Amino acid sequence: MEFLEAFFGVIGDLTWGWALIPFLVVIGVFFTVVSGFVQLQYFGRMFRVLSSKNQSGDPNAISARAALLLSVGGRVGGGNIAGVAVAISLGGPGAIFWMWAIALVGMATSLIECSLAQLFKRSEGDGTYRGGPARSIIHGLGADYRWLAIIYSVCLIASFAFGFNAFQGNTVAGAAEESLGISRIWTGILLTGVTGLIVFGGIQRIAKVADVIVPIMAVGYIAMSLVVIALNITEVPGLIYSIVTNAFGFEEVVGGGMGAALAQGLRRGLFSNEAGLGSAPNVAATADVRHPISQGITQSFSVFIDTMIICTCTAFIILLSDVYQPGAEGVDGIVLTQQSLASHLGGWTSYFLTGAILLFAFSSIIYNYYLGENALTFMTSSPLALQGLRIAVMALVFIGATAPSATSVFFFSDPMMGILAVVNLLALMMLFPTAKRILNDFRAQIKAGVDRPVLNPDQFPDLDLDRTAWTGKIRENG
Incomplete structure (x- = not known):
């Protein structure tokens, strides 16, 4: 076991500890510049996905909005509550500025990777689709x-289906035990049972559940944050000034100054919004849309929601309170956020935050499961293997919830995600010319007055596209 821990520790150092974060930043900046700041150009179009006009007419199909909410449910998790608190404690208020910056370039990365996943998706024959980086590699690169x-x-x-789901089970059970006094065993049983009901229902049921719980958790958390901001509105201009000046080292509230703010902001931002890590494209490919770039724009919006809205809400709750202590060692992010919220609105908010954590973690569990299912179906079409994965995920959620120390065996999760990200980024660089072609096609149609562009596969005869997924006909969704 010690050998394995050392081995995966080296992998983690070679990815997250050394090259991966700069690589993600450089590629995000490259995609932003070469695409002509596409995430800003089409920012207004992102909000269209929230309209009922953009929902699929096929009852089996996954709409653009459902795919968006499922990916938001996966991106939004403990990192938005605990991770932001840790970043502020170790990097100061300036860390928030760099989280915003990495989200801005990450929106371009997400748009490219999710558009490619859409382009090379495959029809399942029942109105649903599968895609993602694995299928983009095989059909895009050969x-x-x-x-x-x-x-x-x-x-x-x-990393996602096994390791992170065990951790999420642990997070849910821990929060329920700490705030509500509910035994881990009962939380584990309930969480495992509900997880089983959803994952055995397939992508349609997963998407329907996300369509309900994600708006509830996001709107509820944002609303609570807006109340806090309203109560402290006179302090907000000074807070924004402090965030900017700390980001560039003009004011230092923690050791390390600008360097600490930059490192913490970039790391936490990337972990939170997942842009470039290769996870969200698996969900983006399920949507039934007219043009791949349309869903790329939608998934770019997912990054905006995760970091620019929800992470910012957490940051303002903490920085507007009198609980925050710069440079605190060994900070518990959940506790800091709970105490900060309580200082604004009272102790009852700890129960509200526990509820938010439960919903955030549960939405991440079903998202993580689907990523594993999608990867497995790429490698094998065996129904037995799929049933085995579902049972394994349920077992790991239960173990994570009832035996918190057992999650220590999943030390390989972060290093494996590091390898995942490196593979995804290499594929993105090789496939970027193809992404640029479909982006140019989308722009040409917009310029010609087409309000809702449609991909015509006949214009890309050299690409290995599934023509049953892209008919070139205008449908009622997308």
Whole structure:
């Protein structure tokens, strides 16, 4: 076991500890500049996905909005509550500025990776689709790169479906025990049972559940944050000034100054919004839309919601309170956020925050499961293997909830996600010319007065596209 821990520790150091974060930043800036700041150009179009006009007419199909909410449910989690608190404690208020910056360039990365996943998606024949980086690699780069797609798929299952779901089970049970006094065993049983009901229902049921719980958790948390901001509105201009000046080292409230703010902001921002990590494209590919870029724009909006809205809400709750102590060692992010919220609105808010954590963690569990399912179906079509994955995920959620120390065996999760991200970024760089072609096609249609562009596969005969997924006909959704 010590050898394995050391081995995966080296992998973690070579990815997250050394090269991956700069790599993600550089690629995000590159995509932003070369695409002509596409995430800003089409920012207004992002909000269209919230309209009922953009929902699919096929009852089996996954709408653009459902795919958006499922990906938001996955991106939004403990990192938005605990992770932001840790970033502020270690990096000062300036860390928030760099979280905003990485979200801005991450919106372009997410748009590119999710558009490619849409482009190379495959129809399941029942109105649903599957896609993601593994399928983008095999259909975009060719069969010679199947080994790369297999590495990606194995890492996705190991990190998200197994490791992170055990951690999420632990988070839910811990929060319920701490705030409500509910035994871990009962939380584990309930959480495992509900997880089973959802994952055995397939992507349609997963999407329907996300369509309900994600708006509830997001709107509720944002509303609570707006109350806090309203109560402290006179302090907000000074707070924003403090965030900017700390970001550039003009004021220092923690050791390390600008360097600490930059490092913490970038790291927490990337972990939170997942842009470039190769996870969200698996969900983006399920949507039934007219043009791949349309869903890319939608998924770019997901990054905006995660970081620019929800992470900012947490930051303002903490920084407007009198609880925050710069440079505090060994800070518990959940506790800091709970105490900060209580200082504004009273002790009852700890129960509200516990509820938010439960919903955030549960939405992440069903999202993580689907990522694992999608990766498994790429490697094998065996129904038995799929049932085995579902049972394994339920077991790991239960173990994580009832035996918190057991999650220590999943030390490989972060290193595996590091490999996952490296594979995804390499594929994105190789496939970027293809992404640029479909982006140019989208722009040309917009320029010609087409309000809702449609992909015509006949214009891309050299690409390995599924023509049953892209008919070139105008549908009522997208």
